[in-house]
Amino acid sequence: MVKKERRARATSNLDSQMIEPFHSKIAGVTRNNPDGTSRQELLAQCQIGQSLKLVREPDNSVDENAIMVLTMDGKQLGYLNKAIAAHVASKVDKGIQVDCEISDLTGGEIGKETRGCNVKITMHGLICNHCGKGVPADSNYCLECGGAIDSSDKPAGEKTGTKRGCLGCFGFIVLAVILIVVLSNLR
Numbered sequence: 001m002v003k004k005e006r007r008a009r010a011t012s013n014l015d016s017q018m019i020e021p022f023h024s025k026i027a028g029v030t031r032n033n034p035d036g037t038s039r040q041e042l043l044a045q046c047q048i049g050q051s052l053k054l055v056r057e058p059d060n061s062v063d064e065n066a067i068m069v070l071t072m073d074g075k076q077l078g079y080l081n082k083a084i085a086a087h088v089a090s091k092v093d094k095g096i097q098v099d100c101e102i103s104d105l106t107g108g109e110i111g112k113e114t115r116g117c118n119v120k121i122t123m124h125g126l127i128c129n130h131c132g133k134g135v136p137a138d139s140n141y142c143l144e145c146g147g148a149i150d151s152s153d154k155p156a157g158e159k160t161g162t163k164r165g166c167l168g169c170f171g172f173i174v175l176a177v178i179l180i181v182v183l184s185n186l187r
């Protein structure tokens with residue numbers, strides 16, 4: 001009984017360190033690229049399972065988190081949708097490896113001509129507790145600051161350090177105010 005429980009806990013610890021891949025639809029697939037190529041025509045040549053590149057476009061005037069979705073030879077199919085981009089952009093900026101592959105292709109048939117593309121996005125990495133930089137998931141030491149990466153490091157996207165720091169500050173201020181009030185009453 002005891003043995004079984006311990007094994008279950010060890011497994012769930014491992015799981016908490018992994019970042020689940022997730023799926024999303026590429027946005028802007030009906031538009032043409034600035035060089036005139038049709039994204040719909042590019043999609044017609046794509047295959048399920050094909051790897052794609054995610055490239056940040058930090059000077060995008062509409063969305064500062066914009067991430068372009070490109071074929072490996074650099075032809076743009078569209079963008080990650082805004083909500084997903086907001087989630088992924090900071091990881092890419094911190095140097096975390098983010099993989100993208102085509103999980104489904106839709107449309108391109110009579111009655112449903114407009115082609116669409118779903119992608120699977122996988123993030124490989126953790127955020128270093130010491131310096132906040134991205135670290136590959138299998139590393140024991142942070143490449144940036146040399147700090148040890150242990151099981152207490154949260155998966156990317158679940159950093160709670162700042163929140164805890166703020167609570168600590170707030171508690172300290174409350175204590176200081178109480179102390180001042182007590183001291184001035186004594187006088």
Ligand SMILES: [Zn+2]
Pocket residue numbers: 128129130131132133142143144145146147
């Ligand atoms: Zn570090």
